[in-house]
Amino acid sequence: MSDTSVKQSLSEFYQLNNFEADGGVSNLVSWAKVGPFTFPILNLKSRKKALIFHDLHHLITGYQTNMRGEAEISAWEIASGGWGRLWYIWGIVLSGFAFGVAFYPKTTKKAFEVGNGCRNAYASGIKINDLLNLELNELRDLTQTKNHSHRSYSFWAILSVALITIPPTVIILLVFS
Secondary structure: OOOOEHHHHHHHHHHHOOOOOOOOOOOOEEEEEEOOEEEEEEOOHHHHHHHHHHHHHHHHHOOOOOHHHHHHHHHHHHHOOOOOOOHHHHHHHHHHHHHHHHHOHHHHHHHHHHHOOOOOOOOOOOOHHHHHOOEHHHHHHHHOOOOOOOOOHHHHHHHHHHHHHHHHHHHHHHHHO
């Protein structure tokens, strides 16, 4: 797929992963499977905006769409520039990262370290249509541009785990006290 257009590679990615032709952007809800559980993820405006960039990140990195791959891509996205002011997306990505820290610590940390040397497609500031018109190898080269801010794995790991564990713990304590 490296010598094809990003648009064509994205279409092949969607087919390979049994996704809708638009990657699920038009759906009101997407479903995330975590072990035996399936959770709804609302397709809010910010998620619709971010989803295609997220899928481009899968093309750039080669990380799979299984739980391990989503944990890795979450780590890579945080380290490679994050999601600006898309707070809902930050919540989703931090959840994926926390899952990775807990269940796939080595590969999640490695993905974070790789991301620290990159700038993700969203953080590049380049419009999506311009990115889609590139060749896949050009997109990969573009993201290898050094990210000038070095992010701390430990800080983001602690933050993500805290954001995922503290609210339910407080609720449980309030309910059962």
